[in-house]
Amino acid sequence: MQEEIFTAELFVSRVLRIGVLCSGFVILVGILWFLISGDSGYPGDVYPTTLMEMFEGAVQGKPFAVMLIGLFLLILTPILRVGITVLVFVKAKDSLYIGITSLVFVILIISLLLGKVG
Known part of the structure; x- marks a missing residue:
């Protein structure tokens, strides 16, 4: 059991490490893209406010959108950790912690869906 x-x-620590490294890489790509181009890809104070706008902006080559996707990945990393922890407790058949962790996971997902980027 201890093993x-x-x-x-x-496994959870690897997922966290990979999530942080991936998000950091995406942010770094966006920053470098911004420094090379000298333009955020958006006029004035305009920036993407939805996930769809971020992905569309990244596909169109807008550095600010790429940076925001990296930040979104960084936000998703601990949420993914909680989701994995639910599965660990399911495997361990620990119903109390399955319930508690599932509740936390649902709250995190709801807050992510209800939150606004801008």
Whole structure:
């Protein structure tokens, strides 16, 4: 049992590390793109306010949209961690922690869906 817990903790730490590294890489690409082009891709104080606008802007080559996608990935990283933790507790058959962690996961997803970027 102790080895399973250690394996689960190791997996979760790897997911967090990969999430932070990926988001940092995407942000860095956006920053470098901005520094090279000298333009955010948006006029004045205009910037994407929805996830769809961010993805469209990134596809169109707008550096600010790429940076925002990196920040969004950074926000998703701990949410993914909670989701993985739910699965770990399901595997361990710990119903109390399944319930608590599932509630936290649902609250995080709802707050993400109801929140606004801008």
